[in-house]
Amino acid sequence: MGVVVKKFGGRLLENTEKIGQVARTVVEAKRSGAAIVCVVSAMGDTTNQLFNLAREITLDPPIRELDMLLTAGERISISLLSMAINSLGYEAISFTGSQSGIITDHHHTRARILRMTPYRIKEALKKGKIVVVAGFQGVSEGKEITTLGRGGSDITAVALSKSLASSECELYKEVGGIYSVDPKIVANAKKIPAISYTEMLELAALGSAVVHPRAVEIAERSKILLRVRSLNGEVGTVIEEQPSIERASIKGIALDNRIVMITLVGVTKLSDSLEQMISVIGEHSIPVRFFFHGVGEKVCDLSFIIEEQDCDVTLSLIQNVDKRLKIKQIICCKDVGQVSLVGSGIGSDGRTLSSVFSTLAKKGIHIDAVHTSETRITLVVKRAKTELAVKSLAERFELTE
Amino acid sequence: MGVVVKKFGGRLLENTEKIGQVARTVVEAKRSGAAIVCVVSAMGDTTNQLFNLAREITLDPPIRELDMLLTAGERISISLLSMAINSLGYEAISFTGSQSGIITDHHHTRARILRMTPYRIKEALKKGKIVVVAGFQGVSEGKEITTLGRGGSDITAVALSKSLASSECELYKEVGGIYSVDPKIVANAKKIPAISYTEMLELAALGSAVVHPRAVEIAERSKILLRVRSLNGEVGTVIEEQPSIERASIKGIALDNRIVMITLVGVTKLSDSLEQMISVIGEHSIPVRFFFHGVGEKVCDLSFIIEEQDCDVTLSLIQNVDKRLKIKQIICCKDVGQVSLVGSGIGSDGRTLSSVFSTLAKKGIHIDAVHTSETRITLVVKRAKTELAVKSLAERFELTE
Numbered sequence: 178m179g180v181v182v183k184k185f186g187g188r189l190l191e192n193t194e195k196i197g198q199v200a201r202t203v204v205e206a207k208r209s210g211a212a213i214v215c216v217v218s219a220m221g222d223t224t225n226q227l228f229n230l231a232r233e234i235t236l237d238p239p240i241r242e243l244d245m246l247l248t249a250g251e252r253i254s255i256s257l258l259s260m261a262i263n264s265l266g267y268e269a270i271s272f273t274g275s276q277s278g279i280i281t282d283h284h285h286t287r288a289r290i291l292r293m294t295p296y297r298i299k300e301a302l303k304k305g306k307i308v309v310v311a312g313f314q315g316v317s318e319g320k321e322i323t324t325l326g327r328g329g330s331d332i333t334a335v336a337l338s339k340s341l342a343s344s345e346c347e348l349y350k351e352v353g354g355i356y357s358v359d360p361k362i363v364a365n366a367k368k369i370p371a372i373s374y375t376e377m378l379e380l381a382a383l384g385s386a387v388v389h390p391r392a393v394e395i396a397e398r399s400k401i402l403l404r405v406r407s408l409n410g411e412v413g414t415v416i417e418e419q420p421s422i423e424r425a426s427i428k429g430i431a432l433d434n435r436i437v438m439i440t441l442v443g444v445t446k447l448s449d450s451l452e453q454m455i456s457v458i459g460e461h462s463i464p465v466r467f468f469f470h471g472v473g474e475k476v477c478d479l480s481f482i483i484e485e486q487d488c489d490v491t492l493s494l495i496q497n498v499d500k501r502l503k504i505k506q507i508i509c510c511k512d513v514g515q516v517s518l519v520g521s522g523i524g525s526d527g528r529t530l531s532s533v534f535s536t537l538a539k540k541g542i543h544i545d546a547v548h549t550s551e552t553r554i555t556l557v558v559k560r561a562k563t564e565l566a567v568k569s570l571a572e573r574f575e576l577t578e
Numbered sequence: 579m580g581v582v583v584k585k586f587g588g589r590l591l592e593n594t595e596k597i598g599q600v601a602r603t604v605v606e607a608k609r610s611g612a613a614i615v616c617v618v619s620a621m622g623d624t625t626n627q628l629f630n631l632a633r634e635i636t637l638d639p640p641i642r643e644l645d646m647l648l649t650a651g652e653r654i655s656i657s658l659l660s661m662a663i664n665s666l667g668y669e670a671i672s673f674t675g676s677q678s679g680i681i682t683d684h685h686h687t688r689a690r691i692l693r694m695t696p697y698r699i700k701e702a703l704k705k706g707k708i709v710v711v712a713g714f715q716g717v718s719e720g721k722e723i724t725t726l727g728r729g730g731s732d733i734t735a736v737a738l739s740k741s742l743a744s745s746e747c748e749l750y751k752e753v754g755g756i757y758s759v760d761p762k763i764v765a766n767a768k769k770i771p772a773i774s775y776t777e778m779l780e781l782a783a784l785g786s787a788v789v790h791p792r793a794v795e796i797a798e799r800s801k802i803l804l805r806v807r808s809l810n811g812e813v814g815t816v817i818e819e820q821p822s823i824e825r826a827s828i829k830g831i832a833l834d835n836r837i838v839m840i841t842l843v844g845v846t847k848l849s850d851s852l853e854q855m856i857s858v859i860g861e862h863s864i865p866v867r868f869f870f871h872g873v874g875e876k877v878c879d880l881s882f883i884i885e886e887q888d889c890d891v892t893l894s895l896i897q898n899v900d901k902r903l904k905i906k907q908i909i910c911c912k913d914v915g916q917v918s919l920v921g922s923g924i925g926s927d928g929r930t931l932s933s934v935f936s937t938l939a940k941k942g943i944h945i946d947a948v949h950t951s952e953t954r955i956t957l958v959v960k961r962a963k964t965e966l967a968v969k970s971l972a973e974r975f976e977l978t979e
Contacts, residue, residue, distance in 0.1 A: 235665035242661045242664070253628065263643070264636035264639075320698075
């Protein structure tokens with residue numbers, strides 16, 4: 178029987194009682210004969226608490242030290258879960274990211290996995306032990322402790338599934354599945370029974386933070402089936418390759434209010450102006466959502482969407498290339514949000530797009546910008562209207578129970 | 579200029595404000611030109627809090643996992659102190675026990691250092707960085723995380739002083755020095771300006787837990803001067819070789835109420851009965867304070883002092899050898915405590931001993947047992963009387979201001 182990787186989120190490990198519940202779930206699976214690797218996040222709010230301690234000391238902590246600090250969180254949860262499993266009479270052993278052979282590049286707080294050498298995990302599995310691995314963390318070739326960024330435990334779990342030749346990875350989350358719309362906005366939102374990697378990637382990248390996009394990417398490349406589920410055995414969501422794309426249908430709607438739209442008015446249309454702007458921002462690893470042009474002949478307006486947290490840095494970068502581009506005015510629009518509909522084929526389906534427009538028009542919601550891809554329609558609207566937009570679209574496309 | 583190792587106890591790192599104070603002390607020393615290595619304990623009560631989490635899950639956690647858990651504590655304090663130093667404009671870098679090259683045996687929760695390979699520390703010092711090392715922890719040759727036992731950060735600090743060829747090690751403690759008597763019992767207790775390694779060892783081993791005895795041993799063997807001090811620059815206590823032992827004088831009094839006296843009544847005097855008893859208890863690494871015999875010809879009474887926490891295990895071990903030794907009765911006396919006077923030469927000085935006896939007799943304190951060594955007089959008395967004994971003896975031997 179193969180190896181099963183089970184990842185448990187921080188909310189499921191909030192206190193020792195909940196850790197006991199997770200241990201019982203793990204032991205039950207072990208009884209069915211599988212070799213089990215658990216990947217765990219830090220308990221409940223630990224990562225934020227540690228981060229706040231750092232902020233009390235300095236607003237600009239060295240990122241190497243931040244990684245040293247934050248990795249204490251999973252060290253606590255792996256040892257406690259391992260103790261809980263042992264106390265149920267099953268042998269468990271915990272490993273840090275380093276002990277698990279998760280070798281990353283040297284970029285602290287946002288490291289990427291270079292390769293996996295899980296020798297110790299394999300050895301422990303051979304001895305019949307349940308292995309408990311610290312998610313989110315790794316070690317660089319220079320023996321520095323690194324972290325994979327927020328939500329990085331998903332990445333650890335899927336990368337381990339791959340390197341242990343497991344074809345399935347189970348992500349236990351408190352929400353127990355992926356919803357077509359955020360249940361906080363639309364109370365009776367439907368749970369999605371199955372979704373393709375591509376659709377999930379779009380949802381994940383657009384503010385629906387249930388599964389980390391990099392985890393989905395690895396799963397897609399390695400054809401690993403992801404199962405998002407709850408502890409209580411309810412049916413969750415399966416993320417896998419979809420055998421055939423049928424007619425365009427909307428799988429889910431994501432909302433992201435933490436964005437800013439920056440518009441540069443009257444940019445000189447030098448041949449490389451756009452390229453230059455992209456490269457300056459790209460060099461600083463700032464994710465840019467999309468660009469669009471005005472239609473002037475010699476000058477044009479250039480707008481793009483960035484995350485709110487990157488706003489200050491981006492504005493100062495723009496000041497630096499300002500002279501060359503001869504920008505007349507920089508407008509920084511903070512009162513907008515982004516509503517995205519995700520589903521295979523919807524981006525190129527005119528009927529869906531026109532339904533979206535008419536639904537929003539009826540509610541008096543003005544669309545500031547639209548961007549589509551094969552599997553996504555993204556609308557920028559005033560932030561005060563985003564929730565209304567989500568609700569109207571969820572109703573129109575029957576995403577509620 | 580040489581390397582200075584500074585160790586900071588958990589009380590001095592209780593919160594981020596206090597960590598800031600420690601950082602300022604470190605930076606001040608750095609300004610004077612020294613190469614500085616800080617060894618830190620976990621913040622305030624962190625180790626106990628982590629231990630309690632483990633106890634919530636199981637009363638008998640695997641010790642490997644306990645070490646994994648507890649080492650999270652220093653990981654938090656090294657990164658925060660390093661951030662605090664960096665925020666003052668000085669370069670600092672934190673290292674775990676493993677990164678510091680503290681190689682131990684494989685005995686979890688009570689590992690001993692096998693050797694030190696502080697390559698990364700030396701490299702960082704060469705670059706002018708202030709190094710912050712996690713105390714209390716190490717790594718075994720099998721790459722397992724180990725801890726050195728309670729108070730183990732002192733051991734880390736002195737072992738590092740030795741391997742970095744430093745002749746002095748500064749132990750910053752909230753109490754700021756070594757007191758002749760516990761100030762909680764005798765409010766106006768004197769601070770000891772200087773004490774020999776041997777005297778300190780006796781005090782430390784007998785419940786006066788200011789400096790870890792193994793740290794003192796390493797310092798003695800390597801002739802490293804230890805300075806116990808506070809952050810505010812007050813004069814503390816120097817621990818060093820004493821050039822000459824003058825007349826017997828009492829340096830300090832230690833109190834230990836966490837002991838149990840077990841008496842085996844009517845033990846058959848087989849030639850190896852005592853040996854057998856010692857070996858059975860010794861095999862389980864239970865520290866035995868001392869033995870004494872009754873005076874019967876064929877049978878005798880055998881009493882010994884152990885730590886309270888070892889009581890249950892010891893009693894069950896005795897049951898196992900019971901048949902052979904034909905013990906009539908086992909008396910387990912929990913209402914006793916141990917008062918120890920420490921000072922070079924006092925154990926063999928009849929006048930001191932008689933002063934001790936008469937002082938206690940005047941106060942109506944019955945002595946259950948006495949044990950002496952060259953530098954120590956230990957008295958077992960009823961627990962209800964130990965504090966009175968300490969006060970009377972402190973007064974008699976002028977250990978108060």
